[in-house]
Amino acid sequence: MIIDRDDALAALIPYVNEQDIVVAVYQSCFDWLQLNPRDLNYVAVGAMGQASSHGLGLALANPDRRVIVLDGDGSLLMNLGSLVTIANSGVTNLYHFVAANRVYEVNGAHPLPGADRVDFVGFARSAGYAGSQGFRELKLFADALPYILNTPGPQFVSMEIQPGKSYPRDYDYIHSAKARQSFRDALNRC
Amino acid sequence: MGGSLQSAASARDIAFPSGAGIIACIKQSHIREIVALPDIVTSDGLLWPISKDPDFRLTRICKEDEGVSICGAMSYNGTRALLMMQQTGLMDSLNAIRAIGMDYELPIVMMVGLQGKEPDVQPDQSASYGVRIIQPVLDAMEISHSLIEEPEDIDHIPQAVDAAYNASCPHVFLIGRSPETT
Numbered sequence: 001m002i003i004d005r006d007d008a009l010a011a012l013i014p015y016v017n018e019q020d021i022v023v024a025v026y027q028s029c030f031d032w033l034q035l036n037p038r039d040l041n042y043v044a045v046g047a048m049g050q051a052s053s054h055g056l057g058l059a060l061a062n063p064d065r066r067v068i069v070l071d072g073d074g075s076l077l078m079n080l081g082s083l084v085t086i087a088n089s090g091v092t093n094l095y096h097f098v099a100a101n102r103v104y105e106v107n108g109a110h111p112l113p114g115a116d117r118v119d120f121v122g123f124a125r126s127a128g129y130a131g132s133q134g135f136r137e138l139k140l141f142a143d144a145l146p147y148i149l150n151t152p153g154p155q156f157v158s159m160e161i162q163p164g165k166s167y168p169r170d171y172d173y174i175h176s177a178k179a180r181q182s183f184r185d186a187l188n189r190c
Numbered sequence: 191m192g193g194s195l196q197s198a199a200s201a202r203d204i205a206f207p208s209g210a211g212i213i214a215c216i217k218q219s220h221i222r223e224i225v226a227l228p229d230i231v232t233s234d235g236l237l238w239p240i241s242k243d244p245d246f247r248l249t250r251i252c253k254e255d256e257g258v259s260i261c262g263a264m265s266y267n268g269t270r271a272l273l274m275m276q277q278t279g280l281m282d283s284l285n286a287i288r289a290i291g292m293d294y295e296l297p298i299v300m301m302v303g304l305q306g307k308e309p310d311v312q313p314d315q316s317a318s319y320g321v322r323i324i325q326p327v328l329d330a331m332e333i334s335h336s337l338i339e340e341p342e343d344i345d346h347i348p349q350a351v352d353a354a355y356n357a358s359c360p361h362v363f364l365i366g367r368s369p370e371t372t
Contacts, residue, residue, distance in 0.1 A: 055263070
């Protein structure tokens, strides 16, 4: 079995608190912005692969908030060392979700190198995350979310997904000064 | 032998910046977050002392562009940070700096050791290609930078850090001579 991405994101919504920061990239970002628009969505990671590192910076600077990263599998492959950096940093408020569709979806759906055998859960476990698990079934994923998000991090979750309903790719917004200012204002307001 | 004596004489004439002085300037700049990948130019004089200084939190990274993102993300609530690396790491991080520092206008403050630079020449006159291209590359990217070589060069650090955070833009301190350990 495999999970539709929009179903996985929808399952996450009830467990995201008002104070939580959500860092999202690529199609997960576009879907998340439509499914759960909120001021503390952090969408400006700038360069592919950097979501986890932005998440770490936010987690270090905002220890009283949870930081939820919605990463891509191709993105994570560009920044695997960040798993080690995060595990070594001492943060306990970072929750790292990877949408593993095994392709570079927004760049033509070409397969990842090693697409059929790369073990993202194993990467995170070996790097030293406090917890690391993978899901291929929506119900099991949804049932596990309350525990995962209430367990000290860094926690890693690989979601084996397929596109499901995909939402428009609004690149202009995610790279806009408005998006960054909205986040900054919200972060410093509440 | 004559050459050796001349070299020795030149070496005696060259002054090096104080590592302790640079660290004091970093603190004066209200920076407590250090994000670093070791660099041989700044290892003994800066990074080792910083790693033992309880006033700082040191985050060790595996690749330099991680640090660009970490420092940029920290800046959203006003947290000041310093990214330390070698010029090779700077070159490897140019796309992240382009996007996060320049396109997104975030204050990424970097301290970059110029590994391979001769202490008695300016960076753009170095025999090392990897050193002499650094300032032109930064100029081409319109990134603010300044050189720390002489002892008095450290004095501008707090002002440059303030300027970067006030203007919300990157600044690169290029370390041209290894800071003294005392």
